[in-house]
Amino acid sequence: MARTSSLSGFPEWLPDGRVVEQHVLDSLRRTFELHGFAGIETRAVEPLSQLLRKGETSKEVYLLQRLQEESDDAGEVDAERRLGLHFDLTVPFARYVLEHAGQLAFPFKRYQIQKVWRGERPQDGRFREFTQADIDVVGADTLPFHYEVELPLVMAEALTALPIPPVRVSVNNRKVAQGFYEAIGLEDVEGTLRTIDKLDKVGPEGVARLLMDEVGATPEQAAHALELADISGTDASVADQVLALGARSPLLDEGLGELVALLEAAHELSPGTVVADLKIARGLDYYTGSVYETTLLGHEDLGSICSGGRYDSLASDGRRTYPGVGLSIGVSRLLARLLRDDLATATRPVPSAVLVAVTDEEHRRGSDRVARRLRARGIPTDVAPVAAKYGKQIRYADRRGIPFVWFPGADGDEVKDIRSGEQVPADAGTWAPPENDLLPRVVRADPAAAR
Amino acid sequence: MARTSSLSGFPEWLPDGRVVEQHVLDSLRRTFELHGFAGIETRAVEPLSQLLRKGETSKEVYLLQRLQEESDDAGEVDAERRLGLHFDLTVPFARYVLEHAGQLAFPFKRYQIQKVWRGERPQDGRFREFTQADIDVVGADTLPFHYEVELPLVMAEALTALPIPPVRVSVNNRKVAQGFYEAIGLEDVEGTLRTIDKLDKVGPEGVARLLMDEVGATPEQAAHALELADISGTDASVADQVLALGARSPLLDEGLGELVALLEAAHELSPGTVVADLKIARGLDYYTGSVYETTLLGHEDLGSICSGGRYDSLASDGRRTYPGVGLSIGVSRLLARLLRDDLATATRPVPSAVLVAVTDEEHRRGSDRVARRLRARGIPTDVAPVAAKYGKQIRYADRRGIPFVWFPGADGDEVKDIRSGEQVPADAGTWAPPENDLLPRVVRADPAAAR
The missing domain is CATH 3.40.50.800 (Anticodon-binding domain)
Incomplete structure (x- = not known):
């Protein structure tokens, strides 16, 4: 057992575990660099005003307070002045891009491997400090679609190079979902996505009821949305299955074209690794094109170990918009599983030969x-x-x-x-x-x- | 200019600066591993009770507060329950050693390269977030003296391998100072050391006055203490100069023996790099043997870029005591100078060839x-x-x-x-x-x- 923790949620490794972690980090870095991604690091803190812009996770922000600070600072939260620890690497990267846009060359491909912090309740057994490894490519005003094909394949390659079981990258496309829903008359696209996301929890019947009760779907619309969610596959037949449902729209066609392009490129590189799974809805409220999730085969209970997607606006300064595509690996979660199950072990805990x-x-x-x-x-x-x-x-x-x-x-x-x-x-x-x-x-x- | 910072005290580098930083970190790691040091990382936070044990720096601790925490938590500081960001890597390492003593093999040689945080006032122009690179060896109950010779030489080698100007490692020994002061009848050793530490600020006459006014020295004792502080050299002649002042004690002899052993070993490896400088007093209040400071030649205004020393008790759990020797490089400060002065530059900001x-x-x-x-x-x-x-x-x-x-x-x-x-x-x-x-x-x- 290379893992240890005296403070709930703050994992630490013994030297042999650290050898495994360092190997994982070195290997990720190597793959990212082979693909031309430049490494950057951002500071660990951001102004609270930045951190509060991403709804859900904002609750978990750790605020900083200087021990010697006047006590009246402690009570009220001045979002401009107060600093918090970053809870992901996307918010800091978006800020970095805006701040240094004049000195960066676009499209800008970067990788970033750093710790992030989330003040989750300890009883959930989640990490409060963990390492993420992100790749993103960001353009100035435009970003070609082909990056939506390339980035998940870089991640698949990076994960395949690690001493871990095989992975499956599941993909979907916001345009397919939105195009389909709109074509069948379901106008509340985000509400529908949020409901479809509950499939694993409440099952198809539960989702149908919620779609009717909360999103205003007719029984036929609910049935159609569930039929779409049921489709999966590794090749162009996915598009055929969708079209067989009868709905058509230019947005749906565009989305299907993108999905198939991704599947075909993936097939050439690593057959079977990338699967279209049209029930994926997580993140489709802020992603605008492709969306990715990754499971470790045999360890599906871990959830997605590498997720991401396309943003039409990763950042914007009013004058320019910076679209991006990116994915993030939850390194600590992956590593904890490797070490817990002895899936990977170090030949020795010290460097000396x-x-x-x-x-x-x-x-x-x-x-x-x-x-x-x-x-x-x-x-x-x-x-x-x-x-x-x-x-x-x-x-x-x-x-x-x-x-x-x-x-x-x-x-x-x-x-x-x-x-x-x-x-x-x-x-x-x-x-x-x-x-x-x-x-x-x-x-x-x-x-x-x-x- | 690869440096940039929109938040005072939190440096960030553009991709070309990060190439230089990554090179520095890789090079340090390589030297440390060649010498058999195992890499570890500790969590970024420690209980406030741990952090408050190191007087001076404790004032600068950044406390963490969950955004959603009950507001009555914010006011009062519960040192056991509250968490703060670590301000160095020594406090966390001491805690790690105690916590995992049963699973570590002693003497335990570790390196640790991580960010630390200090809530200094921004107007001082100091970093509030910076990277340190530490090596320490820690024994269980005993730790042979020869590590006091080896560790500064490992650091000298590590620094020499970097794209920086040459360094000078200045050394002193607590036993020499204490043995000498006690032999001339100056019983307030710590007070004397604190005063000698002001030499650069107030000059010899100022120090003599302070020694008489505040430490109770006679004019002769003050003069003797200043004579000792005036001694420096790179070989055994340092001991001769000290003995020529007339004071003798077993502790002084032991300290001089250690100092000369360090100089002679250093001379064999890298003549001129290590210099005994008997006016060094910083840290001699908690170090118990050798003490080290390192200056970058031509950049003496930076202060010491790598400091450390011997602790007879790095940590103790009541049953066992863990003596240690260690040094710490202030990587960010060094790097900021390299980039500011273009002392080292990257051939390109991206990995792609x-x-x-x-x-x-x-x-x-x-x-x-x-x-x-x-x-x-x-x-x-x-x-x-x-x-x-x-x-x-x-x-x-x-x-x-x-x-x-x-x-x-x-x-x-x-x-x-x-x-x-x-x-x-x-x-x-x-x-x-x-x-x-x-x-x-x-x-x-x-x-x-x-x-």
């Missing part, structure tokens, strides 16, 4: 010199803390998973692989551990062994 | 396929956002510093180095950019050119 033994304290400098020569060639190396008996020094290495112990000798050095017990003469200027042992690695659990 | 042009939107998939083949071989690649005229696509690359533009062609592809204008036939399965162009690099300013 070698421990240089110390014969006696008078010769410590000699051991330091060996270590320096190994490090100069990129081999992470530790030196024994005390010139104890060799058995004890070997146990020091063993407890940390350090595979090799180096014995300096007057007549030449020797190195021992403490796993096999094999000990051979070695020269610190030329010897190297096997590639596999150089750095701690993260290995996937063998699914067969887990059964 | 190649932009694949798009002939027309119908052939975008073909360009995507080229990009995929290049990425599969580790070459960061972007694809043109729009199938505009080639001249415009080349300008897209040029504005981002992307050195190569790839032109897919029915009869074979070509790649153009847009700096030289040279264009050659190329195959996406074999072509690679020169090693120097593969990733953005960080280059030091040429000091000669700056003159």
